[in-house]
Amino acid sequence: MVVQRVLESEVVRILDGCTNLNHAKQVHAHIYRNNLHQCSYVITKLLRVITTLRHVPLHSYPRLLFAQVHTPNPFLWTALIRAYALRGPLSQALRLFCSMRKRGITPVSFTFSALFSACGAASDATLGVQLHAQTLLVGGFASDLFVNNTMIDMYMKCGLLRCARRVFDEMTERDVVSWTGLIVAYARRGEMKAAQDLFDGLPVKDMVAWTAMVTGYAQNAMPKNAVEVFQRLLDEGVEIDEVTLVGVISACAQLGASKYAKWIRDIAESSGFGAGSNVLVGSALIDMYSKCGNVEEAYNVFKGMRERNVFSYSSMIVGFAIHGRAHAAIKLFYDMLETEVKPNHVTFVGVLTACSHAGLVNQGQQLFATMEKCYGVAPTAELYACMADLLGRAGYLEKVLRLVETMPMKPVGAVWGALLGASHIHGNPEVAEIASKRLFELEPDNIGNYLLLSNTYASAGRWDDVSRVRKLIREKNLKKNPGWSWVEAKNGMIHKFVAGDVKHPQINEIKKELNELLERLKGIGYQPNLSSVPYDINDKEKRLLLMAHSEKLALAFGLLSTDAGSAVKIMKNLRICEDCHIVMCGASKLTGRKIVVRDNTRFHHFLNGACSCRNFW
DNA sequence: ATAGGGTTAG
Structure with a gap:
């Protein structure tokens, strides 16, 4: 009996060190030889071990093991x-x-x-x-x-x-795990108010519960709240780990301000979960820096990581892509193929976006065609949207229409959206009509689509159609998302502007600066791009509207409030308008300043009269 | 034993 016990514990100890199926099967043979195969304790342990061996098919092996025991x-x-x-x-x-x-x-x-x-x-x-x-x-x-x-x-x-x-309500006994489970349930539903109420009522909060709140706010696009909760967590002396950091880093990425970027980077480095040693934190920091407009620093983080996974590579590739650094993105993609890290569909979204922005149609098509066979990545609707963008941007609108017909799944909004965007860029109201017809079915409340169609008509001078679309918008009672821009001043203070702003304390000075700039631009051939205004009003009114765009005010303020040698960084919640884009190009040439504008999809780097987006966005 | 986890865009 005693000998049996000793044998049992010895076998269990061996099983603890088992990391592959062959090893487990050898131990199984050993168990059999020692007549232990009827012992529940030993077989239970063996079953647990093989359950943890991922990527190994189990088939009927667990049942066979089990069947050997007479009285389980x-x-x-x-x-x-x-x-x-x-x-x-x-x-x-x-x-x-x-x-x-x-x-x-x-x-x-x-x-x-x-x-x-x-x-x-x-x-x-x-x-x-x-x-x-x-x-x-x-x-x-x-x-x-x-x-x-x-x-x-x-x-x-x-x-x-x-x-x-x-x-939860019917439980007679609850602990912090029960509370956190419910908090996450509310957070995933987007009900952050309910989540916060629960959290406030939670008697003993631990790191995981705090992290659930930080992450919940970050995932629900409430980055300010996420940062506030994180700050309170720090004030209360709660321990943090890489999961906490990832949540708050993602919030800082959404805020897009270098002040927060620096703040959280320092905290991460001193917490012991720095970018160099932690893939999770490193990848999150790459994404954050690129979304804060600092793609160089994102790359520094990338280079400094000891271990890189598919998230690190994908984030960096996407980072290069949204900054218009298409060739860097593509090069990194090929570097990645030399490592053991396998690309996934997000990686391909990044590299195809890069090809699209660089106008590398053939290379993009080649990659898309070999994606599944060579890299095991099945095309998704999102990847088809990238292809629609790649072809459409290059002007092949008919090819996009054919692609949509042949794609094996139902096109999502992004596919038609790419076609609509391309029709707008290439001034083709007929194709824009086809795309928007489907888009209005899929996304009836997305006002951006209506505006893009109306804009395409406006550029073609089809004012009757413009008013028809505007009537549609009125009937559906869709409100135009107010456009606003913000600039981070030298001290990290954030200044926000809306179109036609009158509230900023230095508004007169800003307007004067802007007027002077526009006059100088006219001297080198700038003409206000009146077709950027989708209203049927007279030219004088159009000029006035254009001049008051929030990104222009932000530019003037940025030029006034930062050092002559430094870049002006502007963020905008909507797509930058054509006229503002032209002004930014000209201003970068006239002032010799680098101007960086983050709009809702990408970064525009204006330098010496040219933009990194190659005037396609 | 159980709760929190990063990259996708027109």
Whole structure:
């Protein structure tokens, strides 16, 4: 008996070090030789080990192991169920659960938790609800904290917020894990108010709960709140880790201000989770710097990372692409192919966007054609949108129409949007009509599409059609998203401008500066681009409207408030208008300043009269 | 044992 025990624990110790299936099978043979194959304890351990071996197909191996034991105990049953629950097929796990119940064997908490976590991963709410009912039938589990917590998580992952809430409300005992589960459920639904109320009522908050709030705000495009919560977390002396940092870094990326970028970079470096040693933080910082307009620093972070994964490469490639550094993006893509890191569809979105901006139609088509065969990346609707953009931008509008007809899935808005954008760039109202017809069905409330169509008509002088579109906008009661721009002054203060701004304290000085600049531009041939105004009003009124655009005010302020040698960085919430783009080009030439404008999709780097976007955006 | 996780754009 004692010898048996010693053997058992020895085998279990060996199993702990098992990292591949062959090794596990060798140990299995050893178990058999020592007549331990009927021992629940040993076989349970073996099952657990092989369950963790990802990428190894399990087939019927778990069942065969299990069948050798004459009187399996609940733990062995659970290990078997867990193997199929986590590795699939889930239906098999459920069948085993039923036979366990039929044999009168009482499950343990872990049996339910394994099944719930699998239902969550598979988003299988039907099965989850059935199992929920089982927990009520089997004595004692309705009030089991651990089981209830995994149930909340399951309902959260299935998107069933009300069910998660009911479990929470009916729990007799709750801990910080229960609260956090529900907070995340609300956050994923975008109900940050409810999440915040729950969090405020949470008696003992830990790092994970705080992180859930930071991440929740970041994911719901409320970066200011995310930063505030993070600051409070720091003030209260809560520990942080890489997950906390990633959440707040993503918020700083959305804020786009170098002040926040520096702030969080320093915190990350001194926390022990710096870019050099942590892939997660490093990749998030790459994305943040590129979205803050500092693609050089993004690249510095990239170069300084000890380990890089597909996120690091993709973020950097996308970063180069949105800054108009197409060749750098493409080169990095080919560098990546030399490493073990495999590209995914996001990587291809990045590299195809780069090809599109550089006008490299052939190279982009080549990559798209070989993507699946050579790199195992299946085309998605988003990738088709990249192709529509690539071809459309280059002027091949008919080819885009053919691509749309032949694509194997239903075109998403982005595909038609790319075609509409291309029709606008190439002044083709007929194709713009085709694209917008489909786009209005898919995105009836997206005012940008209506404006782009109206703009295309305006450029062609088709004013009747312009008013028809404007009537459509009125009928649908769509409100134009107010355009605004902001500039970070030397001290990190952010100055915000709207079109026709009168509220800024230095507005007179700014207007004077702008007027002088525009006069000097006229001296070198600038003419206000009146077709940028999609209203049927007289030319004088058009000139006045154009002059008051928020990005022009921001430019004038930026020129006034920063040092002569430094770049002016402007951010805009909408697409930059053609006339402003022309003015930025001219201003960069006249003043010798570098001007960087981030609009809603990309960065424009104006230097010496030219823009990095090659006047396509 | 259970809760928080980064890259996609017209």
